[in-house]
Amino acid sequence: MPVSDDLDGLKRRLAVARGEMPADLVIKNARLVNVLSGEIHDADVAVADGVFVGFAAGEAADTIDAAGRYLCPGFIDGHIHIESTLLSPPVFARAVAPHGTCAVVTDPHEIANVLGLPGIEYMLACSHDLPVTCYFMMPSCVPATDMATSGARLGAMDVAAMLARHPDRILGLAEVMNFPGVVAGDDMMLRKLIAARGRVIDGHAPGLTGRALDAYVTAGPGSDHECTELDEAREKLRRGLHVMIRQGSTEKNLESLIGLVTADNAGQFSLVSDDKDPTDLSREGHLNALVRQAVAQGLPPLRAVAMASINPARYFGLRRRGAVAPGYRADAVLVEDLESFAIAEVVLAGRRLGAWEFADRSCLTPPRAMRVGGEMTEARLAVPAASSRLRVIGIVPGQIVTEALILEPSVRDGLAVADPARDLAKLAVIERHKGTGNLGLGFVRGLGLKAGAIAGSVAHDAHNIIVAGMNDADMALAARTLMVSGGGFAVVRDGQVLAQVRLAVAGLMSDAPLEVVLSGLAALGAAYRELAGLPPEAEAHPFMAMSFLSLEVIPSLKLTDKGLVDVTTFGPVSLFA
């Protein structure tokens, strides 16, 4: 229900405020976490037309007796990639709303790399008017490099056009990851920054310091969510960057950074999740979990709540959101206490969560993006053993950087092959956007596979099909399974598909309800554990680990559809040294 900003609507809201008409909703006897006045005080709160209209109780169509519970503003996630949740936007919204999330700012970087502008338009269209507002940032780095084939290429004109076309929904330029390009004054990057002039520009500059950081900040980015060290964050804070403390499913920086937040600088911080997998989301919660963790680390609750509400709202220039005050959108979370932040009630745009109808599925026909050149046969995966020095990608547990190893190949019939005894899997990246027939082949150590193959169409940033396996037949079948389904994940052994999750939206997101996605992922995990010989209770994230093996901007050795990439020299290298 959008706020009706016409005269009659405003008159009605004023009449409710004056007490001359009943409110739509009154929340009485609350302890209000007032992020504007910086205090927690008793309050009754009235709502009309989805907007708070004052602090007086009275007649109302619906009344919530807070009975002394704490009323917080709805939570706002200033940086999240919805694609990482594997959920389509409507399903995502339905998944986060019970955790008190009322708005997110999302960077559709993944789908943009697959489908370009139509992908972004899809995300916009199917998140239009959800009870949880999805604001967008315009991806700045599509493609990440030319060392992989991605589905699209977006330039400065695209940035300018999209910002002009969706002024209220696209807030600015998304995380500017090509920080070396910005610092060096690369034309294309600067043109994108200039195209976003006057709008919000998010930064992404892990470890950048000193004069290079000066140059980066001078160029325009106003935030950073890549700080991992306190000193790094302090240096960025002093230069005026809004520091988004990230606590996602893989990257967790809250404990390291929270100590930097003081009374005098708290307004410069937000809590964000960046990448959150659906199992985590469902189990731990969303921003409510981050607020809880921040408080557990010693941050005063008022400040923690502000970092998940008014602070991101202000940073992004979201007018009249992020606080409980007259004229603000009536998003609020009633929590039992300021320690557990256990949620008693969620109000979105003035209505209880239960009164909202959420679509179960995507609202639109999910866009397919699966165009592989040629048949995917076993024969194409063969690797003749050309020498005794094989380059191998070494997985570093829990990290997305890899090692560049040189090992002796395991050879059978003149071919370099996977070898479970050495935890050595064959790896293939199959171009899926343009039908080029590109196929990159390599080897990886540390995935833990003992048999069969696994495949995924989530493979940063170009999101080609990535397959790892112990034999070529299973690898080819795993890849073909995704080619047929339109993308997703698959686990294959001995010519049989043990489990698969279909990601019908661009091979990145499911169009199914949350429960279906969760049970699919559980089955997938079970199948993988079978292949890896792990007990049922073992934690393992092979698809996530695999999805970063093709990310050619993170050191050291990666595989794209064009072959092996040495990230330290930013160039291709041969499979055999």
Next chain:
Amino acid sequence: MPVSDDLDGLKRRLAVARGEMPADLVIKNARLVNVLSGEIHDADVAVADGVFVGFAAGEAADTIDAAGRYLCPGFIDGHIHIESTLLSPPVFARAVAPHGTCAVVTDPHEIANVLGLPGIEYMLACSHDLPVTCYFMMPSCVPATDMATSGARLGAMDVAAMLARHPDRILGLAEVMNFPGVVAGDDMMLRKLIAARGRVIDGHAPGLTGRALDAYVTAGPGSDHECTELDEAREKLRRGLHVMIRQGSTEKNLESLIGLVTADNAGQFSLVSDDKDPTDLSREGHLNALVRQAVAQGLPPLRAVAMASINPARYFGLRRRGAVAPGYRADAVLVEDLESFAIAEVVLAGRRLGAWEFADRSCLTPPRAMRVGGEMTEARLAVPAASSRLRVIGIVPGQIVTEALILEPSVRDGLAVADPARDLAKLAVIERHKGTGNLGLGFVRGLGLKAGAIAGSVAHDAHNIIVAGMNDADMALAARTLMVSGGGFAVVRDGQVLAQVRLAVAGLMSDAPLEVVLSGLAALGAAYRELAGLPPEAEAHPFMAMSFLSLEVIPSLKLTDKGLVDVTTFGPVSLFA
């Protein structure tokens, strides 16, 4: 010098940031008052193209050795009426710059009431590209009421058109003074608010509380600068209003309100001056004086500086202004200490103040606004004594509210006349915008005149000619003096003009340099003191006191060109009861 936002300019700034090109200016060995990181730390600061580009010293065309002095961001006044300084915008800018002011947000309410849109356009045009940036707000209440004849009438369409026409210079809707209209849901007021939707809307709601305040805030205003009591300010703060603590030449609220500012809410406050007379400005300073006073009242310096820099910048959405950080406009004030805030150097857009050339006078032909209907003769000022119960405006010293008195008239030849023995002056308000010939007549007690007459064309809000005197001949001469000069102030005795200040810009502002205005005002004061029989050292502000006698929205009894107004009933009343 505007920031060149083209590619080459940005490249140059990045090259300076990287240390590969010399900076335009380096300020080294400073103690930086960092309002973003909430700390004071040592820093060198480099500038290129009028923008800060980093925290590294190096080669530079100009270097300032701060020698441990404190570097504050340039000061920003979030609410000031330039007209009240009697200075044209360029002269105003030159007057405030030495006090460290780098930007003001001004409401051209006075000139709009005289000249309408052309008056606003004049202010915009002649403040364009000054080293001290003049941002504007679109006046919301022109005219204030229909009980006086003002020079213009601005509606919601005018608001919408001007906001669209000057999106970068007019930030939103100026102080919405007609708060009863807003609360009651008056169509015209709501249409103006809707026209400014999405932009900044300033409030003005003295004493408003409870449900009425709820309604007012719901309608849109985001700030208030009319708080006089701590409890009043707290109530507004809780409702999310940005509280502008006003410390002007007449209204001084700093001492009463400063205690409300805490570490957790400081971001919601700014320091503003509202109305500042040129003598004050020249003697005491501008925001530097407010910061000094706030610190003297116990506010931590970091917080006081933020309230005069980053806080107003954020409230008004001024991107990359209000702090010393890379990419921010290079406005800074070097002060000796954080107690006196004595200014050692001012840098505006990257250049020392001394390097700027300021125009001495207005840049454009000052617009005249002086159209009086008929001759201004002594005869027209005669008041036949109709009864023994004369309504008299009673001045309350130091306040703009007046008393509604009923006194026996002093009668001569059947006419009610002024009477120095009773401190009773005749008062006339002469319509000067449309040549209607309107002439309001009345009496005032408490001006202190003993002979002659004084006249002024500054008379809130309609700014007709207001004349007070002890005889009709001098009153008529005083009025004619302004009619000839185009407006200003005059002191007349025995048929002689003792002193006058010409306000060539719409009868509100001078087009002369500051020194000329100051000496003119000094002469005017001396002449008045002669008329009042006061010693030369006596403080007196008769023209200011007189300028509020026609302000028909402030109780109790006022005089407009249409006659006496009883403000409590909001209607006209006769001169004789």
